[in-house]
Amino acid sequence: MLIGVPTEIKNHEYRVGLTPASVRELTHHGHSVLVQAGAGAAIGLDDGDYEAAAAEIVPDAATVFARADMVVKVKEPQPRECAMLRRGQILFTYLHLAPDPKQTRQLLDSGAVAIAYETVTDSRGGLPLLAPMSEVAGRMSVQAGAHCLEKAQGGRGVLLGGVPGVPAAKVVVLGGGVVGTNAARMAMGLEAKVVVIDKSLPRLKELDLQFGAKLQTLYSTVDTIEEHVLDADLVIGAVLVPGAEAPKLVTKAMVERMRRGAVVVDVAIDQGGCFETSHPTTHAEPTYLVDGVVHYCVANMPGAVARTSTFALNNATLPFTLALADRGYRAALARDPHLRAGLNIHAGAVTCKAVADAQGLGYQPAEEALRL
Numbered sequence: 001m002l003i004g005v006p007t008e009i010k011n012h013e014y015r016v017g018l019t020p021a022s023v024r025e026l027t028h029h030g031h032s033v034l035v036q037a038g039a040g041a042a043i044g045l046d047d048g049d050y051e052a053a054a055a056e057i058v059p060d061a062a063t064v065f066a067r068a069d070m071v072v073k074v075k076e077p078q079p080r081e082c083a084m085l086r087r088g089q090i091l092f093t094y095l096h097l098a099p100d101p102k103q104t105r106q107l108l109d110s111g112a113v114a115i116a117y118e119t120v121t122d123s124r125g126g127l128p129l130l131a132p133m134s135e136v137a138g139r140m141s142v143q144a145g146a147h148c149l150e151k152a153q154g155g156r157g158v159l160l161g162g163v164p165g166v167p168a169a170k171v172v173v174l175g176g177g178v179v180g181t182n183a184a185r186m187a188m189g190l191e192a193k194v195v196v197i198d199k200s201l202p203r204l205k206e207l208d209l210q211f212g213a214k215l216q217t218l219y220s221t222v223d224t225i226e227e228h229v230l231d232a233d234l235v236i237g238a239v240l241v242p243g244a245e246a247p248k249l250v251t252k253a254m255v256e257r258m259r260r261g262a263v264v265v266d267v268a269i270d271q272g273g274c275f276e277t278s279h280p281t282t283h284a285e286p287t288y289l290v291d292g293v294v295h296y297c298v299a300n301m302p303g304a305v306a307r308t309s310t311f312a313l314n315n316a317t318l319p320f321t322l323a324l325a326d327r328g329y330r331a332a333l334a335r336d337p338h339l340r341a342g343l344n345i346h347a348g349a350v351t352c353k354a355v356a357d358a359q360g361l362g363y364q365p366a367e368e369a370l371r372l
Contacts, residue, residue: 001325002032004068006061007039010075012283014042014306017072017093019314022321024053031325034058034068043307065089070329072321074313075300076103087111087347090329092321094118094133095344098245098358099272107345113329117313118270119243119352120320120342127242129320129342131178132312134267136302138182138238141265142171142190144296145234148263148287154294156261158233161191168192172228174249174274175238176203176217179267181210183236188214195228225249230257237266237274243344243354245272252276252290260292269297333370340366 003026005017016039018026023033033055037047047057058064065071065084073093077085082103085091088111095116097104107114117129127134142160149169151157162168171187173180176198187194188211198204199220208217218224229235229250235258239246246268255264255277266278273279277290280299287296302309320339323332333340344352349364356363366372 001328002034002067002069003321003325004034004064004071005036005039005055006064006071006073006081007036008074008303009061009078009081010300010303013075013300013303015074015303015310015313016040016043016045017074018321019310020045020049020053020055022314022318023050023055025318025322026325027054029322029326032056034064036061036064040310043310045310070321070324072317074310075303076100077107079106082106082110085110085112088113090115090324092117092317092324094270096270097344097352097355098243101359104345104350104355104359104361108348108350111347112345113343113347114345115324115329115339115342116243116344116352117317117342119344119354121242121338123338127240129313129316130240132316133302133309134178134240135182136305136309136312137267138179138236139186140301140304141179141183141236141238141267142186142234144286144298144301145171145236145263145265146190148265148294148296149234149261151261154261154287154289155263156233156259158261160187160234169233170195170228170231171234171236172197172232173236173238174220174225175240175268176200176207177238177240179238179240180236181207183238183267184211184215187234192234195232197224197228220249226254229254230259233259233262235262235264237264237268237278239268239274240271241354243352245358246274248274248276250275250277255293256291258291258293261294263294263296265296267301269299273297330370333366334372340370343369346370 070090149155204217
């Protein structure tokens with residue numbers, strides 16, 4: 001199979017779909033790889049590194065899309081990339097389609113086979129291709145929140161850990177999954193007072209056993225969320241419904257009553273966000289104010305630490321990329337129901353129920369689309 005890797009073009013996105021080590025693994029399996037010139041240069045992966053791994057360097061994205069059987073990216077295709085996709089071409093990347101009807105329509109019109117990292121599953125019910133970036137985003141959310149709490153950034157002027165004689169900041173984490181756990185770990189490491197709110201009692205028990213008395217765990221209700229959000233210095237939105245739009249847990253009315261200069265970091269923004277007042281921002285302009293509350297809603301947070309993120313992502317995606325290349329997508333999806341769960345769009349049909357439900361579109365099960 002001929003695999004193509006274009007340069008990412010989303011604002012301040014420096015990650016790359018394949019590292020030279022991943023390219024070498026693919027070529028070792030007998031595949032050919034095209035890499036757009038400069039695709040990894042921003043994170044120290046030079047064209048010479050890719051050539052040493054037997055990749056062919058091509059001058060532009062148009063060449064990658066025109067020649068490749070499968071395009072491997074990091075972020076969702078931008079409109080001009082969607083326009084270059086063709087019928088039957090495989091796209092393997094993050095898509096986050098539920099809150100993005102425009103991208104969904106473009107992918108449907110292209111006739112491409114779009115497989116989303118974020119809905120691939122594993123035998124334990126996890127999301128193995130989302131997990132590494134969730135780990136990064138969870139840890140980054142506390143760094144970003146701590147910075148935004150500085151007075152010069154519009155925040156309350158609060159140090160997360162406080163100092164002797166001055167109380168630490170209160171950090172509220174909505175969701176106890178991968179993002180929430182990593183956010184809580186970082187916030188506790190900085191000696192903040194941390195509360196995690198989740199609707200899963202088994203998950204809360206696991207967190208309680210893992211962190212002990214340093215972490216307060218609470219069952220999620222509207223009343224609990226309101227009480228602790230209003231009292232927080234930093235609120236981190238870490239909720240996820242796989243493939244679907246994130247639930248709006250914090251209303252505009254709650255934001256109006258929050259402390260002036262408090263900060264919200266909405267890690268769920270890729271799936272529409274869990275604050276009613278959230279809208280996507282970029283690394284170029286990461287924050288905005290609503291009722292005096294600083295909102296950090298960057299939709300590609302791990303892109304800020306692009307080298308770490310690229311290697312972490314490749315560790316997770318490479319086995320699936322190899323499966324698609326070695327067997328062809330039909331055989332690979334037929335053989336592996338967990339990879340099949342990643343199929344979101346197939347030849348003009350929506351094959352992810354959560355996306356279809358979010359946008360009121362017709363749904364065709366992947367098994368039916370593939371005629372399994």
